[in-house]
């Protein structure tokens with residue numbers, strides 16, 4: 616047995632190539648998110664997307680990003696704003712797992728992207744108020760969670776030096792023993 620290859624290959628690049636994301640690929644990304652598990656099967660996720668060809672809208676979404684993000688995300692093929700529904704549809708009461716389930720859907724999207732030779736890069740660095748106003752969201756019930764850049768991995772040399780250094784650094788993770796606890800042995 617081995618780790619699923621797409622999980623192994625998934626990462627969050629900041630350099631994107633000019634390779635197009637086809638309609639079929641984009642549809643499969645959303646299909647992957649669609650099949651995520653969610654509390655009471657509430658499926659609280661929403662994906663607002665724009666392709667780079669739609670220049671004006673692409674720029675408007677880019678303008679929602681903050682910090683270093685617009686600098687590299689401008690090269691993505693597709694930008695997404697994720698929005699969660701905060702209340703369950705069936706009873707209109709707060710869904711305490713909405714954020715969790717939004718993240719789960721996007722995680723599956725990331726694995727599907729890697730499976731197709733693409734990558735997604737999720738971003739918490741964006742202006743939530745701006746995104747809310749831009750999408751004209753009913754704040755009682757809807758909340759932007761992340762923005763996502765989508766594309767195929769590009770050449771790290773296209774990045775400014777500081778980002779290039781980070782792009783090429785080895786990826787690190789905690790050891791499993793730091794977060795996996797066998798209750799049977801305590």
Ligand SMILES: Cc1cc2nc3c(=O)[nH]c(=O)nc-3n(C[C@H](O)[C@H](O)[C@H](O)COP(=O)(O)O)c2cc1C
Nearest residue numbers: 625626627628629684736737738739740741761786
């Ligand atoms: C919810 C979330 C928010 C993130 N926000 C940003 C961000 O604003 N800018 C950025 O460059 N990367 C961001 N990242 C990417 C993480 O830094 C990245 O996933 C982490 O360093 C692990 O690297 P890997 O995805 O390549 O395995 C975010 C990732 C997640 C899941």
